[in-house]
Amino acid sequence: MTALAVENVSKNFGGVSALANISLNVSRGERRILLGPNGAGKTTLFHTISGAVTPSGGRITLFGIDITRLRPDRRARLGLARTFQITNLFPRLTVLDSMLLALGGASGHSLQLIGSPSGYRSEYDKAHQLLEQWDLVGTARRVVRTLSYGEQRQLEIALALAGQPRLLLLDEPTAGLSPAETRRVVSMVHALPRDMTILMIEHDMDVAFELADRIAVMHQGRLIAEGDQAAIRANKQVTDIYLGAD
Numbered sequence: 415m416t417a418l419a420v421e422n423v424s425k426n427f428g429g430v431s432a433l434a435n436i437s438l439n440v441s442r443g444e445r446r447i448l449l450g451p452n453g454a455g456k457t458t459l460f461h462t463i464s465g466a467v468t469p470s471g472g473r474i475t476l477f478g479i480d481i482t483r484l485r486p487d488r489r490a491r492l493g494l495a496r497t498f499q500i501t502n503l504f505p506r507l508t509v510l511d512s513m514l515l516a517l518g519g520a521s522g523h524s525l526q527l528i529g530s531p532s533g534y535r536s537e538y539d540k541a542h543q544l545l546e547q548w549d550l551v552g553t554a555r556r557v558v559r560t561l562s563y564g565e566q567r568q569l570e571i572a573l574a575l576a577g578q579p580r581l582l583l584l585d586e587p588t589a590g591l592s593p594a595e596t597r598r599v600v601s602m603v604h605a606l607p608r609d610m611t612i613l614m615i616e617h618d619m620d621v622a623f624e625l626a627d628r629i630a631v632m633h634q635g636r637l638i639a640e641g642d643q644a645a646i647r648a649n650k651q652v653t654d655i656y657l658g659a660d
């Protein structure tokens with residue numbers, strides 16, 4: 415079953431063709447990595463999938479439903495969650511409050527429910543359990559801006575998971591992390607339910623090859639290669655780009 419179908423999607427910014435007829439199919443439960451040098455259009459493609467950017471042309475379907483022009487919150491309700499290349503947390507909230515907010519947003523009944531003591535208790539237990547699951551429970555009372563950058567990236571993924579998404583988009587979750595922090599993010603991804611579909615932008619080849627079922631490579635707004643690890647490693651255009659840039 416196809417989780418995500420991107421069909422001939424284009425996006426122009428003034429004279430710049432950020433996306434030129436991109437077509438991509440990701441199956442349910444697949445772990446797909448998107449590679450490509452800076453400026454290739456990877457983040458813009460994520461924006462068109464999440465709804466932050468409307469494509470100039472083409473069509474995007476999520477589990478068979480046309481979402482091309484749907485509002486971002488409607489897409490979230492269909493099971494889409496994403497993290498950002500630059501972290502997108504509220505710096506003054508505690509980790510626990512951030513998780514409570516994410517859970518409220520995910521269930522759509524946020525503040526009313528938290529307003530009742532029993533409702534608060536059940537959301538609180540859920541938040542605690544999720545922080546424990548993702549190895550963040552020790553940071554629950556801390557204010558987000560005092561966390562290390564690595565912990566912030568981990569938290570961001572944990573928050574995206576609060577709504578139990580069916581499709582998770584991760585934009586360079588390991589960028590700027592130490593090798594140890596990178597390992598933690600990689601093991602988080604390994605620990606995700608096998609039926610969750612993941613599309614992840616990654617610049618680190620080792621991480622990409624470790625996690626990917628299939629890899630797609632973008633360059634200058636185009637999809638230039640798609641395949642498993644062996645096919646990507648053997649692709650002359652891909653190796654040329656990676657020896658030449660990044």
Ligand SMILES: Nc1ncnc2c1ncn2[C@@H]1O[C@H](COP(=O)(O)OP(=O)(O)O)[C@@H](O)[C@H]1O
Nearest residue numbers: 427430432450451452453454455456457458459
């Ligand atoms: N909002 C925008 N306005 C104008 N140009 C943009 C905008 N967003 C991205 N671009 C341009 O689109 C191209 C692709 O950018 P981006 O999707 O961020 O690439 P990547 O994530 O692969 O590094 C770049 O040339 C970038 O400058």
Ligand SMILES: [Mg+2]
Nearest residue numbers: 456457458499
């Ligand atoms: Mg980017």
